[in-house]
Amino acid sequence: MAVAASETYAGPTWLQRNRMIVTPILFLLPGLLFFGLYVIIPIFQSFNISLYRWDGLGEATYIGLANYQELLTDRNFEISLWNNVRWLALYLLAIPLGLGIALFLNQTVTGIRVYKSMFFFPFVLSQVVVGLVFSWFYLPREGLLNGVLTLFGMEPINVLGDPDLATYGIIAAGLWPQTAYCMILYLTGLNAVDPEQVEAGRLDGAKGWKMLWYVILPQLKPATFIAFVVTIIGALRSFDLISIMTNGGPFGSTRVLSFYMFEKALSEFGFRMGYGSAIAVVLFLIMLVFIGYFLWQMWYDEREARR
Amino acid sequence: MRSITKTGAAALAATTMLASAVSAQDLSGELRIISDMSNPGPRAVMEQLAADFDAMHPNLSVDLTIVDREAWKTQIRNALSADPPDVVNWYAANRMGPFVDAGLFMDITDWWEAGDYEGLDSVRGALTQDGRQWGIPYTYYQWGVYYREDIFNELGLSEPETWEEEIANCQAILDSGRKCYTIGTRFLWTAGGWFDYLNMRTNGFDFHMQLALGEVAWTDDRVRETFANWRQLIDMGAFIDDHQTYSWQEALPFMINGEATAYLMGNFAVDQLRNGGLTDDQLDFYQFPAINPDVEMGEDAPTDTFHVASGAQNVDAARAFLAYVASPEVQTEINGPDGLGQLPVNANASVADDEFIQQGFEMLSENATGGIAQFFDRDFPAEMASIGMEGLQEFMVFPDNLDDILERLEAARQRIYQ
Numbered sequence: 001m002a003v004a005a006s007e008t009y010a011g012p013t014w015l016q017r018n019r020m021i022v023t024p025i026l027f028l029l030p031g032l033l034f035f036g037l038y039v040i041i042p043i044f045q046s047f048n049i050s051l052y053r054w055d056g057l058g059e060a061t062y063i064g065l066a067n068y069q070e071l072l073t074d075r076n077f078e079i080s081l082w083n084n085v086r087w088l089a090l091y092l093l094a095i096p097l098g099l100g101i102a103l104f105l106n107q108t109v110t111g112i113r114v115y116k117s118m119f120f121f122p123f124v125l126s127q128v129v130v131g132l133v134f135s136w137f138y139l140p141r142e143g144l145l146n147g148v149l150t151l152f153g154m155e156p157i158n159v160l161g162d163p164d165l166a167t168y169g170i171i172a173a174g175l176w177p178q179t180a181y182c183m184i185l186y187l188t189g190l191n192a193v194d195p196e197q198v199e200a201g202r203l204d205g206a207k208g209w210k211m212l213w214y215v216i217l218p219q220l221k222p223a224t225f226i227a228f229v230v231t232i233i234g235a236l237r238s239f240d241l242i243s244i245m246t247n248g249g250p251f252g253s254t255r256v257l258s259f260y261m262f263e264k265a266l267s268e269f270g271f272r273m274g275y276g277s278a279i280a281v282v283l284f285l286i287m288l289v290f291i292g293y294f295l296w297q298m299w300y301d302e303r304e305a306r307r
Numbered sequence: 308m309r310s311i312t313k314t315g316a317a318a319l320a321a322t323t324m325l326a327s328a329v330s331a332q333d334l335s336g337e338l339r340i341i342s343d344m345s346n347p348g349p350r351a352v353m354e355q356l357a358a359d360f361d362a363m364h365p366n367l368s369v370d371l372t373i374v375d376r377e378a379w380k381t382q383i384r385n386a387l388s389a390d391p392p393d394v395v396n397w398y399a400a401n402r403m404g405p406f407v408d409a410g411l412f413m414d415i416t417d418w419w420e421a422g423d424y425e426g427l428d429s430v431r432g433a434l435t436q437d438g439r440q441w442g443i444p445y446t447y448y449q450w451g452v453y454y455r456e457d458i459f460n461e462l463g464l465s466e467p468e469t470w471e472e473e474i475a476n477c478q479a480i481l482d483s484g485r486k487c488y489t490i491g492t493r494f495l496w497t498a499g500g501w502f503d504y505l506n507m508r509t510n511g512f513d514f515h516m517q518l519a520l521g522e523v524a525w526t527d528d529r530v531r532e533t534f535a536n537w538r539q540l541i542d543m544g545a546f547i548d549d550h551q552t553y554s555w556q557e558a559l560p561f562m563i564n565g566e567a568t569a570y571l572m573g574n575f576a577v578d579q580l581r582n583g584g585l586t587d588d589q590l591d592f593y594q595f596p597a598i599n600p601d602v603e604m605g606e607d608a609p610t611d612t613f614h615v616a617s618g619a620q621n622v623d624a625a626r627a628f629l630a631y632v633a634s635p636e637v638q639t640e641i642n643g644p645d646g647l648g649q650l651p652v653n654a655n656a657s658v659a660d661d662e663f664i665q666q667g668f669e670m671l672s673e674n675a676t677g678g679i680a681q682f683f684d685r686d687f688p689a690e691m692a693s694i695g696m697e698g699l700q701e702f703m704v705f706p707d708n709l710d711d712i713l714e715r716l717e718a719a720r721q722r723i724y725q
Contacts, residue, residue, distance in 0.1 A: 056384060057409030070722075075715070140549040161552040161704075249493060250551040251701035268380040269684070269693035271405055 043284065050277035056265070060274070067278035076252050077279065080260040083167050084236070084286070087256060090171045091178060091235035095227050098182025099220075103212075105183070106190045116187065123180035131244030134173035135160060160246050163253035170238070170245050170254060178234050182227045189223030190216075225297065232290050236283075257283040335366035338624040339392035342371060343379035348578075352646045360631055367624055387411040391618035393625040399433035399610040400681040401519070401688055403441055406614075412441045413615040413622075415629070423630045426653040433610050433681060442614035443629050446642055448649040449667030450500060450607040450682075453576055454569035455562065456591040458485070466593035470508075470536070473596045477545050480568050487545040489567035491553030492703060495696035499683030500571055502699050503607050506533040508598035512605030512677035519686040521724030525716040531709075536598060538706050551704055559583060571595065573609065574649060577663050592666050594674060605677030606670065609685060610652070694719045 015022060050067055054060035071077050105116050122130065137144050138159040146156035159169035193216060201215040217224070239258045242248060248255040248263060255263070257279055263269075265276025338360075344353040350373055361369040372392070374382060383395065387406060397403060406412045416439045418424070419431065430444045459465070459476075462483055467473040477487040492498045507515045510529045517523045518530065540546065547561050556579065561567040563583040570576060580590055597604065613632060615625045631637055638656035642649050650668055651658065658668045671679065684692040698712040 055405055055409070057388065057405055057411065140552055158549045158552055161549050247493060249495070249697075249700065250704065251697050263693070266381060267693075268377075269689040271689055 046277045046280050046284070049273055050275075050281050052274045054273040055271040056273045057271075063274070067275050070275065071278055071282065076255065076260060077257075079253060080255040080257050080279075081282075083254065083256045084283075086167055087171060087174075087235040087238050088232065090168070091174065091231055091238075092228075094175050094178035094182045094231050094234075095224065097175070097179040098184075098227065099186050101179065101183045102186035102190060106187060120180050120184055122177040123184070125177065127177070127240040128244050130173055130177055131170075131241045134169070134176075135245045138169055161250055163250050166246055166250060166254045170241050173245065174234070174238060174241050178231060181230060181234075185223045185227045185230075186220060189220045193219050229294055236287060236290075257286075334364045334621075334624045334627055336621050336624065337368050337370055338394070338621050338628060339370045340372070340394045340628070341379075341386055341392045341396070342373050343376045343396045345373055345376045345379075349647055352641050356632065356637070356641060360628055363631075364624075364627075387616050387618070391616035393616060393619040393621050394628055395614050395616060397442065397612050397614050398681070398685055399430075399442075399444060399612050400685045402681075402685045403434075403436060403612075403614075404688065407436050407441050411617055413617045413619060414439050414441060415443075415615060415626075416440045418626055418629070423626070424633045424653075426635060426655040427633055429654060430610060430652050433679075434612065442612045443633050444610040444612050444652040445632050445638075446647050446649045447608050447610040447652060448574040449671055450504075450571070450573050450595075450609075451667065451670065452569050452571050452593050452595055453562075453580065453663075454591055454593065455565065455585075455589055457589045458483075458565060458568045459591075466591075467596045469596055469600075470598040474539065474543075477540065477543060481544060485565065486547045486561065486567040487540070487543075487569060489547050489558045489561035489570050490550045490703075491555045491558030492550050492700045493552060493554050493557075495693075495700050496682075496684050497555050497558075497572075498699035498703055499692070499696045500573075500607065501537065501703075502533070502695075503680060503683050504571065504595040505537050505598070506530070507605035507677065507680065508595060508602065509533045509536055510599070511602035512680065515605065515680065516678070516686070521688075521691070521720055525713050525720055530713065534702065534706075534709055534713075537702070538709075541703060541706050546703065551700060573607075574663055574667055578648065587662055592663050594670050603677035604674055606675040606679055607682050608650075608671055608675075608679050609682045688723060691716075691719060691723050 049060075051062060051064060052060040053063045053066075101119055105112065105119065125133075136142075140146065140156065140158040140161060145159065149156055157165070159165050197215055197219070198211070201211055206215060237258065238256055239262070242254055242256060242259050246254045248259050261276045261279040261283065264272045264279065270276065340357060342353045344350055353373060354371065357369045357371040361367065374386075379396070383397065383406070386392065386395065388411065391411070397406070403412065419440045424443055427443065430447070431440065434440050434442050434444060454466075458480070462479050464476050464479060465472075467476050480487045490497050490501070503515065506518065509532055514523065514529060518525075523530070547558065547567050550558065555572070555576075558570070559576070559579055560583070562570050563580065563585060570580075577590070581587075594604065594606075613629055615622065615629065619625050632641075633653060635651075635653045635655040638651035638653040641647055642651040642656070642659065644659045644661055648659065648661065648664065650664060650671070658664055680686055683696065687695060695716055698716050701708055702712055
């Protein structure tokens with residue numbers, strides 16, 4: 001202290017004056033750097049590669065938009081795209097299912113924590129394990145599903161071997177852990193529900209569905225938003241389940257865009273980097289719709305909160 | 308990374324003489340090998356091979372990395388382009404194509420010319436592209452029908468040699484409440500084996516190769532004839548149900564339990580069938596029967612290979628290693644019953660005393676006059692193979708979709724071979 005006091009005071013340095021700006025930038029810098037290097041730049045590289053015919057090893061030939069033109073007539077691409085739509089639509093079922101279970105478990109009974117953790121259990125499992133368990137469940141002869149069906153005198157079905165059913169079979173497997181995830185989000189959300197508002201609603205005569213719709217759900221809005229975000233993201237990265245359960249088959253009927261991209265560009269027989277990149281670009285554009293919505297929503301919420 | 312130390316195994320190495328241009332003392336530095344022989348049996352063979360070669364060359368250290376066989380199929384691209392090793396494993400024929408075209412495999416025609424690989428002349432063609440040689444084979448194995456001898460005896464059947472006998476046999480098997488063939492098409496390639504054989508028997512080896520080279524349309528009537536023959540079996544119900552759900556290993560129990568009597572497979576299935584509890588009295592092998600008497604028999608016999616990366620640092624050592632692997636003594640050793648249990652590529656090596664290897668060797672050397680193919684996914688270019696096998700699987704489940712499938716394959720052919 002004595003030393004510092006003896007020095008003449010020359011006013012704040014540039015760094016001191018601007019530290020409110022410099023500090024956040026310094027903290028953000030590593031993140032921004034790697035985000036740029038591993039996310040932003042590769043996006044533009046994909047755009048670029050999608051204009052070439054390239055096997056990933058030799059020389060690349062510029063072919064303009066020919067890859068995209070081929071996509072338009074590629075039936076496998078169409079199937080994959082529709083499967084993506086199915087995934088997006090049906091995966092959202094995890095939200096009401098999760099809410100239902102959360103409401104059901106949101107009570108004080110002895111051992112409720114045990115029940116909660118058992119319902120949460122599938123989310124802890126790796127997707128690969130979930131995929132394996134469900135593919136055994138669906139096995140045409142030994143599987144549990146067909147065991148139950150024959151018990152009730154019904155015809156056994158080969159879910160994963162039937163091109164019309166296989167995708168739904170995989171989505172059902174995916175819903176199992178995803179429902180658990182949404183449930184845990186809602187359970188924490190329910191903890192934050194204001195008991196006074198519930199009380200006030202009850203005095204006004206609200207109960208059952210009305211109570212849920214007008215009093216509880218509005219307060220769960222943040223949880224619903226997060227559940228929506230993670231479910232959409234989950235639906236778009238359904239790669240591992242498909243790879244484990246059907247490997248894209250039978251005859252390509254369960255592929256989604258990410259799987260098709262992998263198959264075309266990177267798999268054992270995939271040597272079409274350009275075509276794979278074109279698929280990746282389409283997938284990116286689809287994701288961009290959701291990303292745009294999420295960002296807008298978050299920005300909007302923050303602006304509302306500041307008012 | 309796994310380094311083999313210079314100890315042990317010197318005894319075996321000492322017995323092995325090399326016909327190599329480079330003498331043992333000259334080799335020094337490090338020889339880096341990446342192998343895909345990751346299954347337990349082959350892995351031991353490869354480790355022994357590296358250790359022996361290391362022990363032979365006091366100044367050379369062999370650095371062996373073993374990569375999972377399936378993973379290697381995609382990793383090889385990165386491995387060869389960034390920091391390439393000296394020697395790698397791969398497959399013969401068209402599967403080499405992308406790497407040869409990209410200049411990632413070294414042209415070793417001179418080594419072939421110099422007599423490094425005496426006794427390998429018969430397999431040279433599979434390693435040839437653009438008139439040059441790009442590697443050496445180290446093992447191959449036959450395909451054919453492995454069947455339950457005991458069930459055949461019970462039903463009074465004999466090994467079929469013609470298509471009529473085949474159909475009659477199959478009918479008898481079906482009447483006994485069993486399926487004729489087990490198969491698991493989940494990973495598609497097993498259906499490729501069926502197509503190879505049916506097409507080679509219906510239209511001959513040369514036609515099959517023309518199709519692989521993209522010179523014949525998939526919508527050609529001759530191709531349709533192949534599918535018509537296939538459909539005969541499918542309509543009879545010859546194949547197990549739900550095969551699109553099983554891998555080839557998951558289809559094995561059907562044969563082991565006696566629910567299906569035969570399996571069109573490569574010789575590697577024998578080990579699994581024996582492990583499953585079948586004795587050699589219950590198990591036998593026959594060549595896929597003739598369909599069209601006018602065509603010579605062609606066979607599938609996939610060959611596994613070693614290649615030198617074009618970016619290899621220690622070319623002398625790589626050359627000596629390849630010559631070592633191809634020598635008759637080493638070929639006998641690594642393909643023997645304690646090794647891979649497959650066929651040696653060197654004509655001067657001896658074939659293991661095993662019922663199936665002997666039968667396969669006899670078949671390939673005496674009754675494969677049409678020619679020897681690699682396999683559907685090695686003879687056809689990668690993309691045609693993957694689209695093709697998917698179509699074959701669909702045909703096996705929904706034979707009525709044939710027209711649609713063939714048109715799709717034809718459209719793919721016109722794009723891929725242009």
